[in-house]
Amino acid sequence: xxxxxxxxxxxxxxxxxxxxxxxxxxxxxxxxxxxxxxxxxxxxxxxxxxxxxxxxxxxxxxxxxxxxxxxxxxxxxxxxxxxxxxxxxxxxxxxxxxxxxxxxxxxxxxxxxxxxxxxxxxxxxxxxxxxxxxxxxxxxxxxxxxxxxxxxxxxxxxxxxxxxxxxxxxxxxxxxxxxxxxxxxxxxxxxxxxxxxxxxxxxxxxxxxxxxxxxxxxxxxxxxxxxxxxxxxxxxxxxxxxxxxxxxxxxxxxxxxxx
Numbered sequence: 001x002x003x004x005x006x007x008x009x010x011x012x013x014x015x016x017x018x019x020x021x022x023x024x025x026x027x028x029x030x031x032x033x034x035x036x037x038x039x040x041x042x043x044x045x046x047x048x049x050x051x052x053x054x055x056x057x058x059x060x061x062x063x064x065x066x067x068x069x070x071x072x073x074x075x076x077x078x079x080x081x082x083x084x085x086x087x088x089x090x091x092x093x094x095x096x097x098x099x100x101x102x103x104x105x106x107x108x109x110x111x112x113x114x115x116x117x118x119x120x121x122x123x124x125x126x127x128x129x130x131x132x133x134x135x136x137x138x139x140x141x142x143x144x145x146x147x148x149x150x151x152x153x154x155x156x157x158x159x160x161x162x163x164x165x166x167x168x169x170x171x172x173x174x175x176x177x178x179x180x181x182x183x184x185x186x187x188x189x190x191x192x193x194x195x196x197x198x199x200x201x202x203x204x205x206x207x208x209x210x211x212x213x214x215x216x217x218x219x220x221x222x223x224x225x226x227x228x229x230x231x232x233x234x235x236x237x238x239x240x241x242x243x244x245x246x247x248x249x250x251x252x253x254x255x256x257x258x259x
Contacts, residue, residue, distance in 0.1 A: 077235025105217030
């Protein structure tokens with residue numbers, strides 16, 4: 001059966017056609033500009049955050065954790081790349097939270113009793129439900145890898161309430177950033193709305209889930225099940241919910257529909 005643990009999304013033909021139109025500027029340095037705050041605003045309002053370009057969310061996490069001095073906590077089964085301490089106290093602790101959640105692809109509550117680093121990797125492949133940002137959210141990470149399948153381009157944005165001196169010096173003042181990735185990313189978000197991918201594929205997701213007796217997640221690439229046959233897809237040992245990536249089946253359905 002074509003279920004996987006890794007979410008390996010694909011590029012829709014019309015998105016590929018738009019990417020093919022981009023002619024990256026390879027000479028010279030160009031001042032960093034992005035329209036990402038406007039694009040994300042229906043889902044999350046980041047007007048009070050500084051933004052810096054990154055090579056995907058993985059680099060955002062690496063940069064943050066390299067400089068983080070507090071204990072890090074995260075929910076069982078959340079994104080495995082994040083290193084954390086098994087410390088659940090409030091003092092001197094920061095929580096890593098993915099919303100929609102990496103655990104099951106669904107929207108989740110954001111804690112307000114501790115500082116939070118928020119990963120919104122699934123924005124762009126979920127229905128738009130505004131995420132309320134409280135003052136305890138210090139940083140937000142995002143990329144276009146999950147919704148548009150362009151992980152190889154390594155697009156990414158690092159949002160922070162307080163300016164990062166080194167990132168500002170590198171990305172803004174010296175214009176040291178991935179110019180090619182930025183040009184592709186800006187073309188995509190200036191061409192497609194934040195709900196485009198979800199709108200295009202949600203009916204296929206529901207068809208796949210109905211055929212295999214699965215529950216659709218908010219993220220169109222995922223489904224969940226409590227069936228024992230999927231126990232190997234459970235994100236941790238204390239849950240009976242399995243997270244199934246259904247991208248291969250969606251791709252198959254989409255191909256048949258497009259013929």
